[in-house]
Amino acid sequence: MNHFLSFWSPQELHANLIIFLNIVGAMLLGFVVGYERSYHGRAAGMRTYGLVCMASAAVVVIAGYPDFWFGARAAGTVIPDPSRTIQGILTGIGFLGAGVIMKEGFTISGLTTAASVWASSAIGILVGIGFYAAAILLAGLSAACMVWVHKLETWLPSQAAIAVMLRFAKDFQPEERALHALAQQRGYQVAGNTLSVSMQDGKIEWRFVAVAADRHSAMPVSKLADEFRCFNGVESFQLNHAKN
Numbered sequence: 001m002n003h004f005l006s007f008w009s010p011q012e013l014h015a016n017l018i019i020f021l022n023i024v025g026a027m028l029l030g031f032v033v034g035y036e037r038s039y040h041g042r043a044a045g046m047r048t049y050g051l052v053c054m055a056s057a058a059v060v061v062i063a064g065y066p067d068f069w070f071g072a073r074a075a076g077t078v079i080p081d082p083s084r085t086i087q088g089i090l091t092g093i094g095f096l097g098a099g100v101i102m103k104e105g106f107t108i109s110g111l112t113t114a115a116s117v118w119a120s121s122a123i124g125i126l127v128g129i130g131f132y133a134a135a136i137l138l139a140g141l142s143a144a145c146m147v148w149v150h151k152l153e154t155w156l157p158s159q160a161a162i163a164v165m166l167r168f169a170k171d172f173q174p175e176e177r178a179l180h181a182l183a184q185q186r187g188y189q190v191a192g193n194t195l196s197v198s199m200q201d202g203k204i205e206w207r208f209v210a211v212a213a214d215r216h217s218a219m220p221v222s223k224l225a226d227e228f229r230c231f232n233g234v235e236s237f238q239l240n241h242a243k244n
Helices: 002-006 010-039 046-064 082-098 111-129 132-155 176-185 221-228
Strands: 102-104 107-109 161-168 188-190 196-200 203-212 234-241
Touching: 010 046, 010 111, 010 132, 046 082, 046 111, 082 111, 111 132, 161 221, 176 188, 176 203, 221 234
Parallel strands: none
Antiparallel strands: 102 107, 161 203, 161 234, 188 203, 196 203
């Protein structure tokens, strides 16, 4: 009975209360970061970020109360190493982030989600250690970065990229020199080392990335599609905005 009551001693309850407040606070900060992903319909939303953040906080904060582990039976015998705990959390969250990164052709998606999930674990770690102001700041900066930096990227000069697939008619022989000339006339240039050539049923297929010299002056994708329809020898095509 005494052993059972040791789990409900005033000191143990006080430690549990602090851990509880840390977990709840970390969960709320995770919600702040995850709302942007949830708003844009991403697979990882508020629930994912809240869970990652509060679990990271829980694992770290318990390392600060070794004297209360196992109903204080291990008091003075356990010397935890918080740095190894943090290392394990960040490594594990890295695997979770890798699961949301997808690559399709020349387009890579999920990098922002993976990075923000990793940042969410860092927020939880800060809460668990007790750096509450730093955790709140990191949560605010992470949310602001995901909401407003995309608008800043759109406003600043940049080079847009388009992933192009061209399937030519049977026995038609395209010329790479002509491809480069056509791209330059429309404000693009073929990115180096992106051209791949394949053949199926006697039809040659080219895949490459075209980079706009100036995003605002380059021919839009819809206009490019209209022109590809009239190109001699082009049987079918596919245009996608390339992201990486």
